[in-house]
Amino acid sequence: MASILISDDSSSMRQMLCYTLTEARHEVQEASNGSKALELAKQHRFDLVITDINMPALDGLGLVRALRNLPDYQFKPILLLTTETDPEVKKEAKTAGATGWISKPFDPDKLLAAVRKVLG
Amino acid sequence: MSIDMTEVRQLFFEESFESLDTMESNLLDLQVGEADKDLINSIFRVVHSIKxxxxxxxFERVINFAHTAETLLDEIRSGQHIVTQNMIDTLLQAVDVLRMMLTNLQNDAEDDAESIQICLNSLQSFLAEPLAAPFLEDAPAKESQAESVDTTNTAPAASGSQASAEKAAEAVEQEWLIEFKPYEDLLKTGNDPINLFNELALLGTLTVQPHLANLPSFTELNPQNCYLAWTLTLTGVVSKAQIEEIFEWVEGDCELTITCLSDSDEASAEIVSTETESTTLAEEVSDTTSLETEASTGTPPTVTEIEPTPVANVDSEAPVVETEVSTESSSEAEPESTSTRTAADVVYAAHEAALHAPIVDADTTEHKPHASGGSHAQSAEASSIRVSIDKIDDLINIVGELVITQSMLDQVSENFDLSKLMQLRDGLAQLERNTRELQESVMRIRMLPISYSFNRFPRLVHDLSVSLGKKVELRMSGEHTELDKTVLEKMSDPLVHLVRNALDHGIEKPAERRAAGKAEKGLLHLHAFHQGGNIMIQISDDGAGFNMERIRQKAITLGLLSPDEVISDEQLYEFIFHPGFSTASQISDLSGRGVGMDVVRRNIRALGGSIEINSHEGVGTTFNIRLPLTLAILDGQLVRVGQEIYILSLLSIVESLRVSLKQVNSLAGKAEVYKLRDEYIPVLRLYDLFGIQNAATRLEEGLLVIVEGDGQKIGLFVDELLSQQQIVIKSLESNYKSVAGISGATILGDGSVALILDVAGLIKLSHTQHKAALFPPRHFVQESGYEYQH
Structure with missing residues (x-):
């Protein structure tokens, strides 16, 4: 069981993530944009952060950069949710410090596999 | 893993409709020229989320459509395009199309393929780089279906031989040698080699050989760096792609070589032979699938995945094509699963409806199905309502209090004797209050800000003004005024009608306006506010106004008026509400004004409201709609007179001041007026009006609250001002009887009742009180006009 922070401005996407992860016995907290996620991340020490790229207030890449500057999150896995198949975006994500990415749309098993891959 | 998708699906629809509203208003705010970054980002996100x-x-069609729109928006975002009006209009159309597609998906209805295609084409015409070619000549749905039948015919065959090819591969285990040498800062990306190895171990038998060569001495060691390298051997039925996928996230953070050790075996020769066969098949399948995917979904990426790869890798090909085929069959099974889903949807909706049944007006439920045309308010949506968190919090608070009261009563009832009677009565009184509050809170949930109705107007005004060739600025205020959901829904059509009329017949064309010495751009103002116990909605334009003479002539022609009869303007306005008044013939600038105005008024009256017209030729027209708000929340100012507390609508208060006696004059004996700057304001002593003892009677001891109602001001003399608070209005009529000067009552925090003053009513009262007739003519005329109506 891990504590996971998910950040996405779409509430159906959040619900879907939340449902899947909770079913897999993870503890989940949600944020509807990057800056809210950052606030939450400062208050708790999550084992994993999953974030959308396109969000208001602070976007996914900005969130990753900000998290990497926090001592608590220097080595924590951060996964980006993305619909882009563009390798440029992936490169940018890596440069920002993301651990990996999950392509939307995903099925629950794919999501859990990705989570397992970073949490062990 | 099974997930209840119905709920998520429902949420997706609601959220999408809401975000489409945002997109629409953002698009309307978007200016021609350089794109506003925030706006375009927000618009992009909407489309992106929907996709x-x-x-x-x-929802393949939606994905396809959203993808095109997204591409365009992305290009705008990256500065490849300058925003043109044409582009905005097309994107607005795209909003409509998306709305329609989602509504249809929600209701299992057919899409209007033509309008989708038209919009898709115009979106594509803007694109800098055209999307994949087959897109543009997107075959009609039927053809692509025929094609998909073809594919499904070949698919089983293909998958059959595919399966055999896979079987052949299955027979051979392969041994892979993986050299994995992470760079020092691999750990900083959050990836951990151990997890990667665990993943590999799931594919087959894994042996791990660490290399410690680079490990520095302990003193030099930085625990945040990764100094190790590994040689791994993996044995199993594994393809290179599977291994590569595991290392996908660390690509660029390490040196990685993957080699197949079992290349020279007979087995692989065998594979190659089966492969050549399967490659052609695979190609065939991928060809057909690609055609199909492009035609029906237009998402090219999947195609690139199954591009025939060099022979060395073909063994990895088999599983890929296999999955492709299985998606195929699953998409074939789609209709079935959708139908089961919708069945579940219906159950869900029915359940929802049952929950809401007690409060939803039977009328609305009946009325809904007919409104199927434009609005997406349909079965599922009709039964759900969005509520602000505040209201829910209130509800939870009250329930909390209820629990406390209940436990208090529990305690009293234990070993009850007569000495506890007072406690019991207190407890019961508290319970009663809790219950009442709970009831009110629940009722408040039904209150929605009028912006729900106003929000559609920017678009309506935009579209209409474009098609009419007029320039119109829409101004809206008081959008937060809350109205009961039922009232709001029923007001929606009349409002649209009035706005349409104002644009169509009120506001003139730019040239005419210029000639009349007005600004080219007309102004349409929607304004909602509380007045006394009512909600007022004002729709005013600065257009041509009514030509009273024409109305008069028309009324005479229709035989509604005899030529020598002299009547007031108010009475003339009455004719506008006469069924069919202006439909019979077209009277230039008035044409259409009367169409449906009788219906508008009937709807408003059905809600217990009224509508008034105020028009000046050449200056403009204002429609005042007055709606009752038995349920509405009012921002109230509490005032004290003697020991009594009264409530004034905060909005009606102009100012409050200490009276300086020098400014007070007595007129005609008893009537007092207060000279406020250049105005003379009549003073009404509330203690006198309501016969209250022990109140301040000398003007300098209390306060004068200047209030405004029906366009007139009056000074109310009170002892002092107390707090301001939100109050729930209780109808006096239904609980007692209607009282002049009082519009309702409310219950204060301490449980006592306070009366809400009706400013307009008080002004009227003050007139009758002082027959000195301060403002007589207009008012009485209105009264007689009112009688005329009945």
Missing amino acids: GGAGIFK
Whole structure:
């Protein structure tokens, strides 16, 4: 069981993530944009952060950069949710410090596999 | 893993409709020229989220459409385009199309393929780089269906031989040698080699050989760096792609070589032979699938995945094609699964409806199905309501209090004797209050800000003004005024009608306006506010106004008026509400004004409201709609007179001041007026009016609250001002009887009742009180006009 922070401005996407992860016995907290996620991340020490790229207030890449500057999150896995198949975006994500990415749309098993891959 | 998708699906629809509203208003705010970054980002996100969400449910058409729109928006975002009016209009159309597609998906209805295609084409015409070619000549649905039948015919065959090819591969285990040498800062990306190895171990038998060569001495060691390298051997039925996928996230953070050790075996020769066969098949399948995917979904990426790869890798090909085929069959099974889903939807909706049944007006439910045309308010949506968190919090608070009261009563009832009677009565009184509050809170949930109705007007005004060739600025205020949901829904059509009329017949064409010495751009103002116990909605334009003479002539022609009869303007306005008044013949600038105005008024009256017209030729027209708000919340100012507390609508208060006696004059004996700057304001002593003892009677001891109602001001003399608070209005009529000067009552925090003053009513009262007739003519005329109506 891990504590996971998910950040996405779409509430159906959040619900879907939340449902899947909770079913897999993870503890989940949600944020509807990057800056809210950052606030939450400062208050708790999550084992994993999953974030959308396109969000208001602070976007996914900005969130990753900000998290990497926090001592608590220097080595924590951060996964980006993305619909882009563009390798440029992936490169940018890596440069920002993301651990990996999950392509939307995903099925629950794919999501859990990705989570397992970073949490062990 | 099974997930209840119905709920997520429902949420997706609601959220999408809401975000489409945002997109629409953002588009209307978007200016021609350089794109505003924030706006375009917000618009982009909407389309992007819809595409992502649609992906979960495999709404292929939506994905396809959203993808095109997204591409355009992305190009705008990256500065490749200057925004043109044409582009904005097309994107607005795209909003409509998306709305329609989602509504249809929600209701299992057919899409209007033509309008989708038209919009898709115009979106594509803007694109800098055209999307994949087959897109543009997107075959009609039928053809692509025929094609898909073809594919499904070949698919089983293909998958059959594919399966055999796979079987052949299955027979051979392969041994892979993986050299994995992470760079020092691999750990900083959050990836951990151990997890990667665990993943590999799931594919087959894994042996791990660490290399410690680079490990520095302990003193030099930085625990945040990764100094190790590994040689791994993996044995199993594994393809290179599977291994590569595991290392996908660390690509660029390490040196990685993957080699197959079992290349020279007979087995691989065998594979190659089966492969050549399967490659051709695979190609065939991928060809057909690509055609199909492009025609029906237009998402090229999947195609690139199954591009025939060099022979060395073909063994990895088999599983890929296999999955492709299985998606095929699953998409074939789609209709079935959708139908089961919708069945569940219906159950869900029915359940929802049952929950709401007690409060939803039977009328609305009846009325809904007919309104199927434009609005997406349909079965599922009609039964749900969005509520602000505040209201829910209130509800939870009250329930909390209820629990406390209940436990208090529990305690009293234990070993009850007569000495506890007072406690019991207190407890019961508290319970009663809790219950009442609970009831009110629940009722408040039904209150929605009028912006729900106003929000559609920017678009309506935009579209209409474009098609009419007029320039119109829409101004809206008081959008937060809350109205009961039922009232709001029923007001929606009349409001649209009035706005349409104002644009069509009120505001003139730019040239005419210029000639009349007005600004080219007309102004349409929607304004909502509380007045006394009512909600007022004002729709005013600065257009041509009514030509009273024409109305008069028309009324005479229709035989509604005899030529020598002299009547007031108010009475003339009455004719506008006469059924069919202006439909019979077209009277230039008035044409259409009367169409449906009788219906508008009937709807408003059905809600217990009224509508008034105020028009000046050449200056403009104002429609005042007055709606009752038995349920509405009012921002109230509490005032004290003697020991009594009264409530004034905060909005009606102009100012409050200490009276300086020098400014007070007595007129005609008893009537007092207060000279406020250049105005003379009549003073009404509330203690006198309501016969209250022990109140301040000398003007300098209390306060004068200047209030405004019906366009007139009056000074109310009170002892002092107390707090301001939100209050729930209780109808006096239904609980007692209507009282002049009082519009309702409310219950204060301490449980006592306070009366809400009706400013307009008080002004009227003050007139009758002082027959000195301060403002007589207009008012009495209105009264007689009112009688005329009945």
